[in-house]
Amino acid sequence: MRKLTIIGGGFAGLTAAITAAEAGAKVTVHEAHRTPGGRARTAEGPYGTNEGPHAIYSGGPHWTWLKQRDLLGPLAPLPAAESFRFRFHRAGVLRRTPPLGMLRQSLRHAEQAPVDVDFRTWATGVAGERTAHDAATYAAVATFHHDPGSLSARFVQERLHRAASVPPEAHFIRGGWGQLIERMVARAWEMGVRIETSSRVDSLPLDEGPVVVATSLPAASRLLGDPSLTWESGRTVLFDLALSTRKGDPFVVSDLDAPGWIERFTAQDPSLAPAGQQLIQAQLPIGPGESKADGVAHAERLLDLGFAGWRERTVWRRESVSQGRTGAVDLPGTTWRDRPAVDRGDGVYLVGDQVAAPGVLAEVSFTSAVEAVSLAMRSERGVLRKGLDLKHA
Structure with a gap:
């Protein structure tokens, strides 16, 4: 392959860039923001928040791929004592066992x-x-x-x-997912990838070779002018909270009465908050008729049960709604194969967490990125072979 253009510098785009560069392609990544990372960015400042609770599952293909390239980096192990602070909210009561x-x-x-x-x-x-x-x-x-x-x-x-696997598949990257992104960016630079930040693309540069679109599905739909690029996703309130430290706070509160999850991320990685403070990130899915206030009220009810005196201990908080940014969900009668195809034709490939690729959470982005590069390389070889045949004819 001579040249590959990637639009989007998040986890999927960087995976595609490294994969293509390792295969010998000349790669350019266009990232609309001033820094790469997408939803895998870790916030700057005293609180190392991600866009919602982030974990990486060791059972997925990206785990091996990252480890082989020394990109996974140091993990934040959960102290043994914290594993006993997992709580389940069921029938209005916090319980210690599922x-x-x-x-x-x-x-x-x-x-x-x-x-x-x-x-x-x-x-x-x-x-x-x-x-x-x-x-x-x-x-x-x-x-x-x-x-x-x-x-x-x-x-x-x-x-x-x-x-719910035992031992747990979920692991935590020390310093947040932003550390993983920094390692991937460095690897891409080493491989000769050109990463252009603050570079918003409004039309496809198809005259420069294959193009991989590694944006959110709504953004890809607008860029490609294709309203069929839609798929069901979640709508979730993201609630971040910094509290003064108190012994006995739970590590996780999993709500079994209504979907909701609260996790104390400084339990495994104290570097995510200043000394004497702990960082909590929660996700509370909300239905079509519910508002951000409904999700926040849900979180506060769980905090009242599990985190004694949390209101007086609060030193920082942030709330937001994530719409269609938490990956695909498959309705009855559909599988990942029914989602928007990776190969869009005419040298255009679509990657991300809502496309036709297997896996859980970020694994979908990874798998689709590797597949897109593989398809682009095969297509390029076909074009080159056709050109050689015409030349010799």
Whole structure:
């Protein structure tokens, strides 16, 4: 391949850039913001927040790829004592142990679940109504959706199995995901990738070779002029909070009554907040008729139960709504194969977390990025072979 243009410098775009550069391509990345990273950026300042709770799953293909290139970097291990501070909100009470039925349900592999039936109906049939409810709400940590039970049983079961695995698949990058992005940017520069920041692209540079569009799906739809580029996603309130430190605060509060997740990130990585403070990040999915205030009120109810005196201890807080930025969700009768295709034709490729690629959370971005580069390389080889054939004819 002679040249590849990538629009978007987030995790997907940087994965595509490194993959293509390793294959010998001349790569240019256009990033509209002043720094690369996209949703994987870590905020500057005293609080190392990501755009919502971020973890990296060791069972995914990106884990091995990053480790092989020494890009994963140091992880933030969870102290053993903190693992005993996991709390489950069920029937209005905080509990120390998860329901046994939910644990049993989490052991089922996704292949056992049907695609064309919603999770609630299927799980109720195999494990009972209460277990189905608990399992669905717990799976919201990896779906960011207000009603996971209404989604495809195959889709939800895969995420439940991965999120509740023992030993845990979820790991934390020391210093936040921004550290991973910095290592990926450095690797790209070493490979000769040209990264242009504050470079907004309004039309595709198709005369310069294949183009990989690594933006959000709505942005890709506008850029490509293709209104068919849509897929279901979540709508989630993101709630960040810094508290003065107090012994006994939980590590996680998982709401099994209604989807919601609160996590104390300084439990494993104290560097994310100033000394004497702890950083909490929460995600509270909200339905179509709910507002940011509803999500914040949900978070405050959970904080009242788990974090004694949190209002008086608050030194900083931030609230926002994430719309369609938390990855694809598959409705009954659909799988990842039904999402917008990676190959858009005419040398254009689409990557990100809402496209036709397998995986959980960031794994979809990674898998689609590697696939896009592979398809672009094959296409380029075909063009070169055709040109040589014409030359010799």
